[in-house]
Amino acid sequence: MGIEIKIEHLTKSFGRQMIWDDVSLTLPAGEISVMLGPSGTGKSVLLKTLIGLLKPDRGSVIIEGTDIAGCSRAELFEIRQLFGVLFQDGAMFGSMSLYDNVAFPLREHTNKGETEIRGIVMEKMDLVGLKGAEMKLPGEISGGMRKRAGLARALVLDPEILLIDEPDSGLDPVRTSFINQLFVDLNAQIDATFLIVTHDIHTARTIPDNIGLLYHRHLAMFGPREMLLSSQEPVVRQFLNAQRVGPIGMSEEKDADELAAEEGHELPPLPPIPLQLEPSNGIPRRSQRAPGEWCRANGVVPPAGSFTDSISPSAIGV
Numbered sequence: 001m002g003i004e005i006k007i008e009h010l011t012k013s014f015g016r017q018m019i020w021d022d023v024s025l026t027l028p029a030g031e032i033s034v035m036l037g038p039s040g041t042g043k044s045v046l047l048k049t050l051i052g053l054l055k056p057d058r059g060s061v062i063i064e065g066t067d068i069a070g071c072s073r074a075e076l077f078e079i080r081q082l083f084g085v086l087f088q089d090g091a092m093f094g095s096m097s098l099y100d101n102v103a104f105p106l107r108e109h110t111n112k113g114e115t116e117i118r119g120i121v122m123e124k125m126d127l128v129g130l131k132g133a134e135m136k137l138p139g140e141i142s143g144g145m146r147k148r149a150g151l152a153r154a155l156v157l158d159p160e161i162l163l164i165d166e167p168d169s170g171l172d173p174v175r176t177s178f179i180n181q182l183f184v185d186l187n188a189q190i191d192a193t194f195l196i197v198t199h200d201i202h203t204a205r206t207i208p209d210n211i212g213l214l215y216h217r218h219l220a221m222f223g224p225r226e227m228l229l230s231s232q233e234p235v236v237r238q239f240l241n242a243q244r245v246g247p248i249g250m251s252e253e254k255d256a257d258e259l260a261a262e263e264g265h266e267l268p269p270l271p272p273i274p275l276q277l278e279p280s281n282g283i284p285r286r287s288q289r290a291p292g293e294w295c296r297a298n299g300v301v302p303p304a305g306s307f308t309d310s311i312s313p314s315a316i317g318v
Contacts, residue, residue, distance in 0.1 A: 002030035002193030003064060003082060003160045005050065009071075010059035012045060018217050019045050022057070025212060025222040031287040032187050032194040033222075034204045036239060037214035038248055043197040044088070046214070047163045050195070052076045052084050063161075081109070084159030084192075088166040090150035092138035093146040098125070099134035102153045109157065109299060124152040127189075144175035151182070155190075162186075168203060176200060180207050181280060188279040191286060203241055205229060206277045209287050213239060215248070226294035229273045230302055241271055272305035 005027040012019045027033050036044050048054040050154035052068045060067040092101050099121055107115045125131055128148040138146055147167055154162060164183070168176040180203055187194055198204060204211055211229075212222035213236055220235045221228055228236055238246025245267060256274055256281055275291055278284060291307035294300070 001160070001191050004029040005161065005193065005195075006059045006060075006062040007050075008044075008062070008086070010049065010061065011057045012042065012049060012054065013057055020214060020219070022215050023214075023219045025219060027193055027195055028210065028287070029193055030187075031192045031209040032183065032196065032207060033210040033212065034196045034198060034208040035212045035214065036198065036204055038239070039199075041214040041217075043214055044165055047085075047165055047195070047197060051080060051085060051163060081157065082160045084154030084162045085145070086150050086154045086164045086167060087161070090138070090143075090146035090171050092146055092149060094138050094141060097135050098130065098141070098149045098152075099136060100155060101138070101149060102134075105153060105156050120156055121152075124155045125149075127155065127186070128152045130134065143170045143174075143317045144179065147171070148177060148182070151179075151186075155186075158190070159192060161193045162195070164194065166197055166199070168198055168200045176203065180277060183207060184277050184285070185279050185281075187287075188281075188283070188285045201240060204240065206274050209276075209289065211240070215239070225276065226273060226289075226292070226300075226302070227298075230270065230295060230300050237267070237270065241268075243268065270303035272303050275307055 007025050008021060010023040011021045017194070023046075027253055035043050035046065046056060056069050060069050063079055063082065066075055068076055068077055071079070088141060091185055092098075093104070096104070102121045102124060103117050106112055108200055112120075116268065122131065122134070125134055129149050130145065130148055130152060133145065138149070156208075167183070171179065183194065183196065184207060186192075196203070196208070210223060211225050213220040213228070215235050221231065221233060228240060229241075231237055234246050235248060237243070238248055276288060278288070292302060295302045
């Protein structure tokens, strides 16, 4: 079972540059959450803050009753045992085989013998589809394979929280689809709490239970997937539907002249909300909600054609 992460009034700056201010949200235990935002809005900084690599200026990150923003080094070390991290580029040691890369956390942080380590490493490599490639070097395999090797390494300590930074960076759409399916299957199997940082809109629309959006030094919105995909809030609507009309511009925020030029422009309709990606075995995950559940519960009419026309305004009682 995954662990809840409670973030309260988190603020971070580098010198005079404010990254984000007063960010508060709760990552539900065992659910998949995605964090989006334009480039430079501090998504990767947030991941580093959650694991204690960066200290916030203010605020708290509560995990199992411990505030990692203000705890001792010994407490932080213990909390970090709960985490697995998949870095943006895989972060493999180039001179070590995939096997030794994956085994590294076990050799560093446990007293397990090599026989037990081998069993764990081979199990995790099989889980991510790399069985048979364990003796290859990182430079001998594709970017997608390096991502999967990094994921195997993140899993060897059986984490209850997985932080995943830009897993689709440098991958073609086919490999992105494969790794997205892998995340869903893993969540179904290990029930860990996932936080995925990504720019990929298809990933954000189909994978998570929850979506967050960082914009202009604050958290614009965080909540269930259907809430954001049916939102009329300008920033959320523009980003999640990849539209040019809206407050986000090439330099993050449009100026007054650009916004004035858009006045009177009719916005295109919201695209249908797609069905959420299911595990390969077809059995819904514990945290997976039924299509349209949030819309029905909150009296929201989903965009036309949502959920493969499985719900309609009359079906949700509005």
